[in-house]
Amino acid sequence: MSAISAERTPAPTRTTSTLELKGVSRWYGNVVAVNDVSMALGPGVTGLLGPNGAGKTTLLHMMAGFLSPSRGTVTLDGSPTWRNPEVYRRLGLVSEREAVHTFLTAYEFVLASAKLHRLPDPEEAARRAIALVELEGAQSRRIGTYSKGMRQRARVAAALVHDPQVLLLDEPFNGMDPRQRLHMMDLLHRLGAAGRTILFSSHILEEVEQVSGTVQVMVAGRLAASGDFRTIRRLMTNRPHVFAIRSTDDRALAVALMAEPSVTGVELGRTELTVRAGDYGSFTRALPKVALAQGIRVRQLVPEDESLESVFSYLVEA
Numbered sequence: 001m002s003a004i005s006a007e008r009t010p011a012p013t014r015t016t017s018t019l020e021l022k023g024v025s026r027w028y029g030n031v032v033a034v035n036d037v038s039m040a041l042g043p044g045v046t047g048l049l050g051p052n053g054a055g056k057t058t059l060l061h062m063m064a065g066f067l068s069p070s071r072g073t074v075t076l077d078g079s080p081t082w083r084n085p086e087v088y089r090r091l092g093l094v095s096e097r098e099a100v101h102t103f104l105t106a107y108e109f110v111l112a113s114a115k116l117h118r119l120p121d122p123e124e125a126a127r128r129a130i131a132l133v134e135l136e137g138a139q140s141r142r143i144g145t146y147s148k149g150m151r152q153r154a155r156v157a158a159a160l161v162h163d164p165q166v167l168l169l170d171e172p173f174n175g176m177d178p179r180q181r182l183h184m185m186d187l188l189h190r191l192g193a194a195g196r197t198i199l200f201s202s203h204i205l206e207e208v209e210q211v212s213g214t215v216q217v218m219v220a221g222r223l224a225a226s227g228d229f230r231t232i233r234r235l236m237t238n239r240p241h242v243f244a245i246r247s248t249d250d251r252a253l254a255v256a257l258m259a260e261p262s263v264t265g266v267e268l269g270r271t272e273l274t275v276r277a278g279d280y281g282s283f284t285r286a287l288p289k290v291a292l293a294q295g296i297r298v299r300q301l302v303p304e305d306e307s308l309e310s311v312f313s314y315l316v317e318a
């Protein structure tokens, strides 16, 4: 905190910023939380996608300069972020945990953040940030009376009060209802469209899909994929799938399915048939046709191992 309250000197005027990670690792004792991650983030909205424990929070904290990398470098426009007050003035972080003083009004809360940054006109900065998240109507009410979504917006306003070029948000949609989610998505879109570099973490594929075209996927501390969302989505849905099937004649169905190009393996069990398919769409389209042609009724079709972890792990192996 001492770094944030250091005397403010005018930062060089920049319209956009680039956050760059080169070979970044972070370990806690024997636990490798982040493993050799390199990426460059520019203006616009990027999603940081990964299952729980993938290392997203650790990565965001290193980006924000709150945590030192065990190895590698994190720089903002060429300057290291770790222990660098000049960088803190150009970067905002909305952390995952909610630590908001509920007895304060949103205005007081955002104003406190403006004062911590030693802004020349904290009142005006607080008003501007509150307007940006559209909380003007509720700014004089205690935060304790807010909905989860409003509280989250107040936290975003506090992180934006010094008008940073870079905004990092850790799981900003957690616990929000669909309407609050849409509101937050719209806000991130607007901030990204205005030229800010926005990175938000999430473990939900659909969330990332709706907010950003660019995605960085983390699995077990490593960067598993990065780039255009549609390409990564295709990789995920085209991966091999395993299905458990029950039908009126598993044996005959197994024989018929072996002739299907989308099927890569068939195993006849005592109570069900296990089928491996090269891609989801072709197989699920072919199965009813094959069954109909054989006069077999499919009683159950269950995709196996559809956990988010298995989807992400596939990306690591791909």
Ligand SMILES: Nc1ncnc2c1ncn2[C@@H]1O[C@H](COP(=O)(O)OP(=O)(O)OP(=O)(O)O)[C@@H](O)[C@H]1O
Pocket (backbone or CB within 6 Å): 028, 031, 032, 033, 034, 050, 051, 052, 053, 054, 055, 056, 057, 058, 059
């Ligand atoms: N302070 C710490 N001490 C020891 N281990 C830690 C610490 N912080 C994180 N870890 C470990 O590092 C790994 C990555 O954690 P991290 O919180 O960065 O992941 P995450 O993707 O943000 O997950 P989540 O969404 O569940 O917070 C986990 O195995 C976690 O247990």
